[in-house]
Amino acid sequence: MPDLDGFLASAYVDPAVFALRPDYRVVLVAVDGIEPGRGVDLADDLRARAEASAADALADVPVTDVPHVAAWRDAYRAFGAKPQRTRNSLESLMRRAATGLPRVNPLTDVYNAISVLHRVPLGGEDLARYEGAPRLVRATGAEPFDTAVDGETVVEHPEPGEVVWADEAGVTCRRWNWRQGRRTALTGATTAAVFILDALAPMTDDALHAAADDLTAQLRMLGPEVTASRRLIAAD
Structure with a gap:
């Protein structure tokens, strides 16, 4: 069984990232005990709720005017990325919700739905x-x-100065939360x-x-022995 608390305690956000966006905060949620194959019905229900939520949010405004989408577009510009070409993950999902969120696997589908809902x-x-x-x-x-x-x-390879999530072996996610x-x-x-919620x-x-x-509550439904740990990292 992995040491979830120890894993999160070692997570790190470089001061150079906070210098770029002092308002940045991240919550890391580490989970163990997920039972493979569970959660298909849960994912289907959450996906339908998320698609309806996105449709309601975008009924009268473009996705680029959704406040948190707009904030991330500004953050991308700050390190040289063009948000119209490389969209943050929230914007990408909001745009796809109109024609149906992707079906990947139950675990991925659950967190994608939570992303859109929140x-x-x-x-x-x-x-x-x-x-x-x-x-980071x-x-x-x-x-x-x-x-x-x-x-x-x-x-x-990322561009020099690009904000990336990484571990000792290399980059795990480019442009903060793009790919x-x-x-x-x-x-x-x-x-x-481990789940990464960027704010x-x-x-x-x-x-x-x-x-x-909400994410943790949904993940606990993916097995009777699911355990979870959480850590907030902020500039202060």
């Missing part, structure tokens, strides 16, 4: 595939990032995972913790 970028990674603890840094440009192009596995790598991706066999103003701490509460 309007927060949210990523999930297989904890067993981590090399060390997660850290500004890249040197030398770090490896494993991804796929036209169905083929390739290794890319996750393949190495630590959740699968149908995942039993332990900027105007999202409040209460709203951020409410999203983490």
